[in-house]
């Protein structure tokens with residue numbers, strides 16, 4: 440009995456070694472159908488979306504995104520048999536033009552045209568992907584089945600009962616949603632010489648406004664490119680705006696802040712009235 444156990448452990452280690460060599464970072468476990476639907480709903484998928492499922496298994500997430508939500512999508516899967524199976528499933532579901540599958544390593548995949556990323560991977564794989572996900576277009580939605588992304592806190596988490604779940608003791612699935620925030624850290628200048636110096640921690644920002652020699656501290660958050668800032672003091676003024684590359688627009692004017700701001704050069708921490716937007 441002991442010999443059999445030792446042999447089994449050695450065999451498992453050999454398989455694990457071979458997997459690591461082949462780039463298979465996560466075993467194949469399917470997302471149940473009702474969880475797949477909930478993932479796509481949580482991402483808010485529409486026909487305008489391009490969904491990329493990282494480690495797409497038998498293709499169910501991309502196929503459901505195409506069939507039920509009218510989106511187009513790409514499943515990225517490293518195991519050839521699973522890619523072949525996914526293409527057959529897409530064909531059978533009548534969505535093979537919009538649900539494509541590529542046999543490739545998810546770490547070597549260009550994610551640039553995704554508007555939605557889905558994944559059912561492992562915590563450490565999510566963390567390895569995190570820097571690349573944060574570089575995607577602001578507003579790109581990411582939904583992960585079960586695993587989070589460390590100190591990048593999700594904007595929303597939902598929990599679903601999954602009585603048939605084969606992994607873990609809890610018969611639950613957790614779905615986490617993030618929206619890639621615009622990159623705002625640094626100083627922004629308005630035409631009147633006001634400066635807004637922003638520290639950013641993922642979607643959360645702290646901003647110091649210097650205006651006509653008065654300094655005030657603001658806090659807020661980014662929902663993609665949309666910025667919400669809450670001002671100091673009892674009034675707690677709320678300012679909503681939008682980041683568009685190197686431009687920041689704060690359209691509501693009742694708080695008296697300048698409307699148009701430009702990103703200052705890296706390392707520049709003060710603004711002059713000459714720095715015109």
Ligand SMILES: C[S@@+](CC[C@H](N)C(=O)[O-])C[C@H]1O[C@@H](n2cnc3c(N)ncnc32)[C@H](O)[C@@H]1O
Nearest residue numbers: 463464465468469470494495496517544545559
């Ligand atoms: C937990 S399964 C999820 C399958 C599917 N996304 C779902 O939710 O039903 C993870 C999948 O990732 C694939 N995978 C593992 N490492 C990969 C890699 N480096 N590149 C692409 N796919 C990978 C596995 O073969 C497996 O099919």
